[in-house]
Amino acid sequence: MELANIEKLLEKYLNAETTIAEENELKAYFLSDNVAPHLQEYQGVFNYFSASKNERYTKTIQLKSQPWNWKWLTVAASLILLISVYTGYEKNQERKAEKIYAETHMALSMLSTNLQKGTVAIGELQEFETTKNKIFKQFK
Incomplete structure (x- = not known):
């Protein structure tokens, strides 16, 4: 060459x-x-x-065996997830019920207050009516 x-x-x-x-x-x-x-x-x-x-690797490679059974771990994780979702759902339902109770309590107390005002007003009207009847009976 x-x-x-x-x-x-x-x-x-x-x-x-x-x-x-x-x-x-x-x-x-x-x-x-x-x-x-x-x-x-x-x-x-x-x-x-x-x-x-031309080099070759002749030693054997030992792989570590898997100590965990991942199937059981996934089942356990699924159960924990289901329990936490159920608990969260129950807490949410409880909060909704408390909110509805508070709103109903407020509405009923407003109704009670208005009924008390109405009762007082009807009492005044009743007194007015009796006074009016007394006055008109005297003039007849």
């Missing part, structure tokens, strides 16, 4: 513009023994890539 071509390919490789065939050509050049002295710094990179390509 001619050195000028290798330098052009290396420049393209560093700019990530090479094809697979050009990269294989560079790999073959740098894995050989006759690398130009000013390009020997790149030889370590290509040696690393070829060596790491």
Whole structure:
């Protein structure tokens, strides 16, 4: 291979513009023994890539077993949610009943007050009526 071509390919490789065939050509050049002295710094990179390509991880990986039974946890969460919704509903009904009681109490007290005024007014009218009857009976 001619050195000028290798330098052009290396420049393209560093700019990530090479094809697979050009990269294989560079790999073959740098894995050989006759690398130009000013390009020997790149030889370590290509040696690393070829060596790491053959590495395999052989140890077994132990996965932790799941200690919780998530089905029971979801059932428990659902029950808690249902109980809290029911309790909230009961509290809401209780507040509504208290509000209705307070409004009814206020309406009945207003009615009682007005009835007392009416009773007093009827008493005054009754007194007026009896006085009027006494006056008109005397003039007859």
